[in-house]
Amino acid sequence: MLFCLAPNTPKFEIFKLLNEELLHFLEQSVNTNAFCRALLTQNDIGKACWGNGPTRAKYRGLFNSLQAAGNDTKLQLFEAMRDNQDLQLLFAAPQRNLFDFMSEPCFTALKTLCTHLYCSTKGLDAVIAAGCSDIKAHFNAYRAQAVNGNICKACGMEKLAPFRAEVPDGEQWRADYDHQLCKSKYPIFAVHPDNLIPLCDVCNQDAKKAKDLFKHKNGTERLAFYPYTEGAKDLIDIVIDNLRDPEPTITVNWNTQDAALRDKLKTWDEVYEIRSRVEGQFRSLEAIIGDELRPRNSAHLVSRISDEARPHNIDTLKRKEWAFWHQKLFRQMQKIGEPDIEAFWARQEFTQNQAASGADFILNG
Numbered sequence: 001m002l003f004c005l006a007p008n009t010p011k012f013e014i015f016k017l018l019n020e021e022l023l024h025f026l027e028q029s030v031n032t033n034a035f036c037r038a039l040l041t042q043n044d045i046g047k048a049c050w051g052n053g054p055t056r057a058k059y060r061g062l063f064n065s066l067q068a069a070g071n072d073t074k075l076q077l078f079e080a081m082r083d084n085q086d087l088q089l090l091f092a093a094p095q096r097n098l099f100d101f102m103s104e105p106c107f108t109a110l111k112t113l114c115t116h117l118y119c120s121t122k123g124l125d126a127v128i129a130a131g132c133s134d135i136k137a138h139f140n141a142y143r144a145q146a147v148n149g150n151i152c153k154a155c156g157m158e159k160l161a162p163f164r165a166e167v168p169d170g171e172q173w174r175a176d177y178d179h180q181l182c183k184s185k186y187p188i189f190a191v192h193p194d195n196l197i198p199l200c201d202v203c204n205q206d207a208k209k210a211k212d213l214f215k216h217k218n219g220t221e222r223l224a225f226y227p228y229t230e231g232a233k234d235l236i237d238i239v240i241d242n243l244r245d246p247e248p249t250i251t252v253n254w255n256t257q258d259a260a261l262r263d264k265l266k267t268w269d270e271v272y273e274i275r276s277r278v279e280g281q282f283r284s285l286e287a288i289i290g291d292e293l294r295p296r297n298s299a300h301l302v303s304r305i306s307d308e309a310r311p312h313n314i315d316t317l318k319r320k321e322w323a324f325w326h327q328k329l330f331r332q333m334q335k336i337g338e339p340d341i342e343a344f345w346a347r348q349e350f351t352q353n354q355a356a357s358g359a360d361f362i363l364n365g
């Protein structure tokens with residue numbers, strides 16, 4: 001994450017209940033030899049899961065696979081889920097091979113059930129009644145300005161979802177929830193309330209997909225920021241090279257030498273494609289200055305840069321796309337100093353004047 005989540009981030013009750021139900025089921029399975037009602041709780045969520053044919057069928061599918069695999073597998077799966085409920089501890093010491101003991105059919109049945117709980121069961125009327133609110137209510141509570149705000153915590157570049165005037169809360173658009181630990185590789189966290197975070201579409205759908213936070217594509221191990229307590233925002237530098245050249249280059253660097261933090265920054269960057277998105281957005285410094293600062297002359301430009309180099313307050317960062325990144329950029333320009341900024345602007349004006357007189361020449365012959 002660029003920004004860590006607010007301490008008052010609400011937990012979604014339905015995820016909490018579905019997660020407890022799954023854990024209860026795995027525990028009961030250890031000493032039960034036939035699929036039966038007693039595998040689920042007697043409370044409302046247990047009734048809702050049992051009463052829904054497709055959900056019950058997925059529970060049955062997992063039970064039958066576990067039964068075929070034997071008691072050791074049942075016990076190990078229960079223990080794997082029970083012993084890893086604290087995600088902060090898991091992020092501090094990742095368990096990367098949690099399911100190595102499971103056969104392929106068993107793991108597939110587990111994924112099928114957990115995916116179904118997330119995709120379908122959570123939206124059943126009886127489940128919503130048991131949790132007392134649906135996911136839209138949770139999303140609205142999550143993105144309230146006094147909580148996390150409407151800017152994606154992973155990138156700071158996009159809104160989670162636009163607000164529409166005169167539309168009731170329950171009908172506002174919402175962002176999709178990202179499984180930090182993706183459900184295809186870590187199915188037991190598919191409905192864990194701490195594993196699900198609303199992110200912008202670019203982060204969730206374009207960049208992250210099913211990437212593994214704890215493993216590189218080539219299988220080597222890595223670490224990741226725990227979203228509730230860790231973020232990248234104080235570990236980033238924007239570097240501007242060759243401001244006096246026709247095409248200054250802007251890059252994102254890490255300002256820490258701490259090996260574990262650098263590993264987490266690298267993971268964050270690879271998962272959400274942060275550097276390439278920022279450097280892509282900042283590919284034309286001239287365009288950014290024109291769009292964001294609208295300078296009248298070089299003295300005005302210097303004064304506008306010093307305005308925009310001031311750090312934003314937290315409320316702006318929770319409301320405005322790119323605010324964090326633009327402030328970093330203008331702060332860096334301010335550090336470079338007036339002579340280079342004035343030289344940069346003089347060259348821009350010269351180029352614009354050249355272009356204008358060229359256009360006049362073409363138009364007027």
Ligand SMILES: [Zn+2]
Nearest residue numbers: 152155200203
């Ligand atoms: Zn994002």
